[in-house]
Amino acid sequence: MEGSTADLIRAQLRRLRVAAGLSQEEFGKLVHYSASMVSAVETGSRPYDRSFLTRADEVLDSGGLLVALLRIAEREGQPSWFLPWLDAERLAQQLRVFQPSLIPALLQTEGYARAVIRCDDLLSDEEVERRTAARLDRQAILDQPEPPQLIAVIDESVLHRRDERFWPVMVHQIEQMIACAERPNVSVHVIPLSVGLHIGLSGPFSLARGVDGGWVAIMENQLTASPTDGEADLATLSARWETVRNEALSRQQSIQLLKKAAKSWT
Template sequence: MEESTADLIRAQLRRLRSAAGLNQEEFGKLVHYSASMVSAVETGTRPYDRPLLARADEVLASGGLLVSLLRIAEREGQPSWFLPWLDAERLARQLRVFQPTLIPALLQTEGYARAVIRCDDLLSDEEVERRVAARLDRQAILAQPDPPQLIAVVDEAVLHRRDERFRALMVHQVEHLIACAERPNVSIHVIPLSVGLHIGLSGPFSLARGADGGWVAIMENQLTASPTDGEADLATLSARWETVRNEALSRQQSVELLKEVVKSWP
């Protein structure tokens, strides 16, 4: 979601709350949030979600304004279930990403992103290009003046898609990973094929730590993804992160492996 849309939703939330004569603590009690959480949502250090906006519309008698703004954001190109994660990703101070089957979205080249998105043959050419543009837009957070720290763990199998049609594409993608790994705020770690089975093969997930120190996670599957900040879910995914990170090579060893992969292409 574009930053201006997110800021508009937060600005309207603050305006409606103030117009109702409620401070953050009073409003928080009505929507089942703490005052500190209300403050974090309004200032943009924590993401909002549809249930909060729906409760706020009801409590503040706004006529559904906040949810309507969220629908506008959805029409701009992202499904409702993904918007809270995009907000968390944009506000993150640290991102931890694990991918066992693909290059992480924040590290994909345009060509790789297009090839992956085109795998869905139900999408029109126009929709493919819109999704490619949206994916590349997300990557802007890594080049901003105060970027988040990105730690990405990928399985080595991701690097060995050797269909000749994608040779040049994959060489460019792996070279891009090497270049990204040279940035001080980006660490890329590869789980070597020699590890065999590991818990990460159960599926991809990401963790985002906001400016307030709180964490949000997302778990992906074929049809959707599930953002969560539930204590139990975060504990489980944090433990799994430690496991996959410990299975991976060091930063320098991973870069050397990436260079070997590029050289191995005939």
């Protein structure tokens, strides 16, 4: 979600709560949140979701204002199920990303992103360009004065998916990933083909830790993605993260493998 839209929703939430004469603790009890959680949502250190905004509209008798603002954000280009994750990603202090089949979105070049998005032949050229721009916009978090720590784990097969359309794209993509991996706040780790089968092949997932220390996760599939901060889901994905991270090469070994893969494309 665009920062301005997210900030507007938070500002309206606080305004409505204050106008209703409710403290953060009183409001939290009504929407089943702790006072500290309400504070975190209002200050932007914790993401919100549709169910929270729906409850807030009901408690504050706002006529559906907060959900209406969320719909505006959706019309601006992002599906509703993805907005909580974009908010969590934008606010994260640490990001853990696992991708078994693609370069992670935060590390994609414009050419690679466009080529991947264009694989969906149901999209118009205009929509492909819009989605490409939106994906690149997300990468701005890595250039902030205090950027999050990004740890990305990929499967080596991602580097060898041969397609003539990808030939010039992949060389640039791998070179950029090497440059990113050499930044102090970014680590890229590769699971070598020699590992064979591993639990990560079940699908991609990401974890984001906010300033409050809380984690949010997202699991992706063909049609949607499922953001969650449920304790059981986070425990499962954290365990899977440890598994795929342990299967991967070290930072320097991964950079050397990336350099070797770049040469294979040239």
